[in-house]
Amino acid sequence: MSYADNFDRATGPFYEEVADEAQVFEAAFSRGLPIMLKGPTGCGKTRLVEHMAHRLGVALHTVSCHEDMTATDLLGRYVLNGGDTEWVDGPLTRAVREGGICYLDEIVEARQDATVAIHSLTDHRRELNIERLGGLRLRAADGFGLVVSYNPGYQSVLKDLKMSTRQRMVAIELSFPPSSVELSILVEEAGVDEALAADLVRLGQAIRRAQDSGLREVASTRALIMAAALVDAGLSFRAAALAAIAGPLTDDPALREALTVLIDTFAE
Amino acid sequence: MQEEVNTVHEVKLLANAVAGRAVDLVATDGARAWTDGHTIFLTEASERDRRGMVVAQAALIAAESFEPQIVRRLTARRRVRLRYLTLEVLRAIELLEDLAPPAVKRRVREAYSTAAPRSAGESLARASSNEPVPEAPLWMGTIKPSRILRAGPSVPETLPFVVRIAPVDEELDEDHGSGTSRMRDFLSTIGLRPPAPDTGKTLVAAGQRGAGRAGGEMVAAGRPVARSRTTRLALDSLAHMPAMLQPPGGGHRYPEWDWRQGAHRKDWCVVREHDPRSRELVAVNRSDDPRLRRELARLGLADERRRGQPDGDSLDLTALVDHVVDTSTGSSDEARVYEARTRTSHDLGVVVLLDVTGSTADSGEGAKVFDAQREVAARLIDALDELGDRVAGYGFHGWGRSGVRFARIKRFDDRFDRAAQQRLASLEPGGFTRLGAAIRHASHLLVEGSGTVNRLLVVVGDGRPYDDDYEHRYAQEDSRRALSESVLQGVACSCVSVKTDTDDEILERVWGHVPYLRLEQVADLHREVVPLFRRSLRQAASAGKDGRSTLRPHHQ
Numbered sequence: 002m003s004y005a006d007n008f009d010r011a012t013g014p015f016y017e018e019v020a021d022e023a024q025v026f027e028a029a030f031s032r033g034l035p036i037m038l039k040g041p042t043g044c045g046k047t048r049l050v051e052h053m054a055h056r057l058g059v060a061l062h063t064v065s066c067h068e069d070m071t072a073t074d075l076l077g078r079y080v081l082n083g084g085d086t087e088w089v090d091g092p093l094t095r096a097v098r099e100g101g102i103c104y105l106d107e108i109v110e111a112r113q114d115a116t117v118a119i120h121s122l123t124d125h126r127r128e129l130n131i132e133r134l135g136g137l138r139l140r141a142a143d144g145f146g147l148v149v150s151y152n153p154g155y156q157s158v159l160k161d162l163k164m165s166t167r168q169r170m171v172a173i174e175l176s177f178p179p180s181s182v183e184l185s186i187l188v189e190e191a192g193v194d195e196a197l198a199a200d201l202v203r204l205g206q207a208i209r210r211a212q213d214s215g216l217r218e219v220a221s222t223r224a225l226i227m228a229a230a231l232v233d234a235g236l237s238f239r240a241a242a243l244a245a246i247a248g249p250l251t252d253d254p255a256l257r258e259a260l261t262v263l264i265d266t267f268a269e
Numbered sequence: 270m271q272e273e274v275n276t277v278h279e280v281k282l283l284a285n286a287v288a289g290r291a292v293d294l295v296a297t298d299g300a301r302a303w304t305d306g307h308t309i310f311l312t313e314a315s316e317r318d319r320r321g322m323v324v325a326q327a328a329l330i331a332a333e334s335f336e337p338q339i340v341r342r343l344t345a346r347r348r349v350r351l352r353y354l355t356l357e358v359l360r361a362i363e364l365l366e367d368l369a370p371p372a373v374k375r376r377v378r379e380a381y382s383t384a385a386p387r388s389a390g391e392s393l394a395r396a397s398s399n400e401p402v403p404e405a406p407l408w409m410g411t412i413k414p415s416r417i418l419r420a421g422p423s424v425p426e427t428l429p430f431v432v433r434i435a436p437v438d439e440e441l442d443e444d445h446g447s448g449t450s451r452m453r454d455f456l457s458t459i460g461l462r463p464p465a466p467d468t469g470k471t472l473v474a475a476g477q478r479g480a481g482r483a484g485g486e487m488v489a490a491g492r493p494v495a496r497s498r499t500t501r502l503a504l505d506s507l508a509h510m511p512a513m514l515q516p517p518g519g520g521h522r523y524p525e526w527d528w529r530q531g532a533h534r535k536d537w538c539v540v541r542e543h544d545p546r547s548r549e550l551v552a553v554n555r556s557d558d559p560r561l562r563r564e565l566a567r568l569g570l571a572d573e574r575r576r577g578q579p580d581g582d583s584l585d586l587t588a589l590v591d592h593v594v595d596t597s598t599g600s601s602d603e604a605r606v607y608e609a610r611t612r613t614s615h616d617l618g619v620v621v622l623l624d625v626t627g628s629t630a631d632s633g634e635g636a637k638v639f640d641a642q643r644e645v646a647a648r649l650i651d652a653l654d655e656l657g658d659r660v661a662g663y664g665f666h667g668w669g670r671s672g673v674r675f676a677r678i679k680r681f682d683d684r685f686d687r688a689a690q691q692r693l694a695s696l697e698p699g700g701f702t703r704l705g706a707a708i709r710h711a712s713h714l715l716v717e718g719s720g721t722v723n724r725l726l727v728v729v730g731d732g733r734p735y736d737d738d739y740e741h742r743y744a745q746e747d748s749r750r751a752l753s754e755s756v757l758q759g760v761a762c763s764c765v766s767v768k769t770d771t772d773d774e775i776l777e778r779v780w781g782h783v784p785y786l787r788l789e790q791v792a793d794l795h796r797e798v799v800p801l802f803r804r805s806l807r808q809a810a811s812a813g814k815d816g817r818s819t820l821r822p823h824h825q
Contacts, residue, residue, distance in 0.1 A: 069574070071576070073587055078587055078590070079587075079590045079591060079594055080590065081590055081593070086590060086593065086594045086597075133591070180367050199367070200371070202367070203367050203368065203369075203370070203371070206367060206368055207283075207286040207287070207368055207370075208282075208286065210285075210286045210287075210289050210368060211282050211283075211285040211286035255278060255279075256282070258278075258279045259278065259279050259280070259281055259282035259283070260282060261279075262279045262280050262282065262283050262320065263282050263283045263286060265316075265320070266283055266320045266323075266324065266370045266372070266373070267370045267371070267372075269317070269320070269370065269371075269372030269373075
């Protein structure tokens, strides 16, 4: 079952609530407060945003941040059209004009000037300042919301999110869901039976529990869903777990061997 | 042999996952596997049985099956012991619920299908009753009460070298019966009382404070040399003692260079990390040194793309389009349309490794020297953290090759906040200097955790290696070798010492080939440190290309 099959008109993208995160999200959104989603890779940050955008009935403008992204990429730029130049809104400007959620995924990856561009939007002014359009000041439309995500433990991040940026946001901390919730996520997302889902959840929990293991990251919910999908597509449990969980987690042959033993023990 | 070691490493992740904490694994002879609560000793078996014994023994650790008062009652009662094991594995596996591998769970149930006991006490009662409990099958392993009692409680400890002595009745001990009493003798010889579990004392630190007591100065001086006949006797009979004082948990194994053999001793040293906990609140002042910060800002720079420059290597298209717009509207004709690479971005990962060993305090002004070196470490960490460099700080000391301890002051991802400053302030010098292993572990941390191209290891201390069976030429050659290996891996190495009296000959042998700085006072730090670090970084950068010949440790 693909993601598209899973898109139910009534509930939108599937998201299983763990605590009060949807409630906090809704409250913050209704008051126009920017939201910061924190959590490890693949724990459902993006899915929560998609789910909430649908639930609140607003458009979602997603920007995957990268290290070469500048304020221009968020705000908009002039492009050449024939002999003329034409202004094209960036995703942030568009969301501010039209309303809707602007979601900056992995914001720490963006350059500092891009991060600073959102500052005036995130306080009481709720205004976007576009210098390049002659200092145009856009007031955020109703139904505009700013959401950013980041992974606090991410190794390659040389710098933290600036305090002046963080302080402007409401934080929602996500982590991997408890096993019962993760089980129903696997059943729902990959369309597998409960027994297989339980086996995978058990394996995922074991990897997360192993301390001092040398792994930089642990098996994410997303990785478990992928493994479940592979089993559903006809692979054995062992092959699916190796391909979707062990392979992506490490290149170190010794660690891979250790993961293989772990998988074998749970696949037996 | 090598193969055996490998197979042990393979099951480590499984053991850690089931036990819920780091567990060591060792291959051993014998019919049945066993654990002392910290290490699982594995025997030859089929793949399936091997996994079974790892899970069973790790589950026992997770379920805390080894309460001393129960374990003591299992001594010399083989049948009860194996029946107890059956019940305890059953209890442990049930306790793990979803974390237990289903196949092993089934095997446990096959061995004995009954209601799981609710406590270790119930297991003991049922094992001693006439309930038809089968003895544990071979794959589950066994329980060795004497080893468990000797190894001490399985709760992870935080203080280095906490000596815990379980009150063992000698007649209950199966083998090496006199080990504990010897240890007790030894402790009283050096002026230590065997502490009660909750008032565990740092062995070496306590020895130092108690310098006035009998034999106390032996350890205070930071040297494992016995100064009196009694202590020498105690030391001789206790050659294996450091291993017995081991805190539980995993560890990083590193080789050591034996210059006489011209070869590495494989997996010779074990380095463990811990979080130091200050017993009382230490007042800390921030070690802010603006001049040092300004100097260090010039270090470890990397290229950064800058757009909209008046000159540069390539065109910045956004700026070019803007320029066309500006000139056609006549608002501006400044052509800042290039993109340039400038060396303005920081790319530097640093591990500051503070020598917290007794030898630092080994002089008339010992305490002052250590405080000065601590201040150097604090200033470096503070300045680098403030600059946004990736910096981590560790204190190291140890005793014996399997007892090298790293106190985490600040990991790469931590901020140098009050808690970290307090961790640094609470470190008290004690123990010995296994410099080679410390350098190897710090390099490993840099390579694995810094995520930067420029990597720098700064040892703050007197730079003199000294440990149990780690002296003179052997220690110096190993330390030298460890430094060379690090540099060849691209880790720049340097040493900063304050007011030390280390012999020039030792310094030359250990540090002769990497930059070394001897400071008279902390206030000079900002003046000297950047040229020092720059030389180190240059050396590491060129090592990969052509520096190899000059860096090879000399062979005899």
